[in-house]
Amino acid sequence: MSGPMSGPEPGPVPSGPSAAEPVIRLDGVSKQYWPGPVDAVKDVSLDVREGEILTLLGPSGCGKSTTLRLVAGFEIPDAGEIRVGGRLAAGPRAWIPPEKRGVGMVFQDYALFPHLTVGENVMFGLDRLPRSQRPSRAREVLGIVDLAPFFDRYPHELSGGQKQRVALARAIAPRPVLVLMDEPFSNLDAHLRDQVRDEVVGILRETGVTCVFVSHDQRDALAISDRVAVMNRGRIEQVGTPREIYKHPESIFVATFVGRTNLLAGVVQNEDGCVLTDFGSFCRVDRLGMPNGSQVLVAVRPDGFEATAGGGLRGRILTTLYTGAHVEAEVAIPSAHGGDRKLIVHLPPSRGYQPGETVELRLDPDFASVVRNACHSLGFGSASATSPVANSSASASPVAAGP
Ligand SMILES: Nc1ncnc2c1ncn2[C@@H]1O[C@H](COP(=O)(O)OP(=O)(O)OP(=O)(O)O)[C@@H](O)[C@H]1O
Numbered sequence: 001m002s003g004p005m006s007g008p009e010p011g012p013v014p015s016g017p018s019a020a021e022p023v024i025r026l027d028g029v030s031k032q033y034w035p036g037p038v039d040a041v042k043d044v045s046l047d048v049r050e051g052e053i054l055t056l057l058g059p060s061g062c063g064k065s066t067t068l069r070l071v072a073g074f075e076i077p078d079a080g081e082i083r084v085g086g087r088l089a090a091g092p093r094a095w096i097p098p099e100k101r102g103v104g105m106v107f108q109d110y111a112l113f114p115h116l117t118v119g120e121n122v123m124f125g126l127d128r129l130p131r132s133q134r135p136s137r138a139r140e141v142l143g144i145v146d147l148a149p150f151f152d153r154y155p156h157e158l159s160g161g162q163k164q165r166v167a168l169a170r171a172i173a174p175r176p177v178l179v180l181m182d183e184p185f186s187n188l189d190a191h192l193r194d195q196v197r198d199e200v201v202g203i204l205r206e207t208g209v210t211c212v213f214v215s216h217d218q219r220d221a222l223a224i225s226d227r228v229a230v231m232n233r234g235r236i237e238q239v240g241t242p243r244e245i246y247k248h249p250e251s252i253f254v255a256t257f258v259g260r261t262n263l264l265a266g267v268v269q270n271e272d273g274c275v276l277t278d279f280g281s282f283c284r285v286d287r288l289g290m291p292n293g294s295q296v297l298v299a300v301r302p303d304g305f306e307a308t309a310g311g312g313l314r315g316r317i318l319t320t321l322y323t324g325a326h327v328e329a330e331v332a333i334p335s336a337h338g339g340d341r342k343l344i345v346h347l348p349p350s351r352g353y354q355p356g357e358t359v360e361l362r363l364d365p366d367f368a369s370v371v372r373n374a375c376h377s378l379g380f381g382s383a384s385a386t387s388p389v390a391n392s393s394a395s396a397s398p399v400a401a402g403p
């Protein structure tokens with residue numbers, strides 16, 4: 001790739017997606033790198049809808065950038081098909097080069113040309129527009145990102161957040177069918193980061209452009225996305241709204257990568273419609289359709305516990321961490337099967353909880369969810385709480401919490 005973006009066609013994309021058609025459709029896409037082989041992307045299928053902001057979220061090396069580069073056309077898939085803007089862009093018998101896909105790309109390091117002014121950087125991607133129209137389109141887009149007065153400045157005369165907005169302006173100037181952004185906020189300091197992120201998302205929403213972000217930061221992903229696709233080792237483990245991903249993780253990986261969660265081993269008891277765990281029964285799991293006696297995991301967010309007298313779960317606080325919004329506490333709960341089980345819970349910050357104190361907890365059903373794709377090899381009572389993250393899609397509501 002020679003330039004900072006792929007030079008999308010200006011004006012309406014020739015055959016844009018219809019209302020019902022996704023802007024991006026990946027169907028069974030795989031990509032290996034050699035030597036190795038490294039299975040960077042494995043059998044990924046994903047639709048991105050018009051106007052949607054979708055984030056590919058996952059740990060380093062899980063295949064996020066490769067997926068983005070496949071969509072942009074900087075990589076060729078080994079298997080599967082990629083449709084962009086309603087057109088078959090890559091497949092066994094199809095190939096549309098990056099500059100013809102109508103895709104704008106924003107890179108982590110902005111990739112602005114240091115020897116070009118802000119205006120010239122933005123006009124760089126407008127080479128298909130008559131020369132006389134380029135300055136006015138560049139000024140228009142710089143106005144959208146609130147940088148109109150910076151037209152003649154050079155990149156080194158801008159702050160990090162301003163550079164980021166120039167990169168965004170350059171990506172959207174040719175009116176791409178979609179914008180791809182690879183870790184666009186990762187080299188901004190924490191203070192600037194949230195502000196720039198919110199500004200960029202505001203601009204994307206205003207322009208209505210479809211956008212795929214890549215991030216390994218679950219906070220960003222949950223904050224900005226209509227939907228999040230969680231990737232692990234080249235595969236998509238779960239796609240859902242931030243709320244679905246957070247509250248209803250469908251795999252142990254998703255449960256432990258997105259935030260913090262408690263994983264409670266349990267056994268399905270269909271006659272009661274419940275899952276029995278060390279911490280009590282979680283009911284309404286019949287929707288899972290799992291056979292009686294199946295071993296499952298129930299994910300419960302730390303926010304899922306309320307400290308209240310008569311709550312049913314009595315334990316001893318082991319550690320506390322004051323975060324401002326809450327006190328994150330590790331609580332040891334005596335298990336029905338002997339020994340203690342540890343839970344991570346969020347307690348109200350208004351009270352000075354101390355290690356050694358006894359606390360009584362009530363479980364909010366809304367925060368408990370059966371992890372549908374957890375392997376069933378866990379022995380009952382062998383795995384309990386406390387790894388990072390949470391969410392899932394089954395409905396498990398505890399009716400009685402407490403051994
Ligand atoms: N050009 C390449 N040649 C060989 N292997 C590669 C190449 N690019 C990526 N890989 C490998 O493919 C896998 C996926 O890489 P990718 O860059 O897609 O990960 P990522 O999710 O974007 O990670 P990060 O968050 O660190 O940017 C990794 O194991 C990586 O080492």
Ligand SMILES: [Mg+2]
Nearest residue numbers: 064065066214
């Ligand atoms: Mg990457």
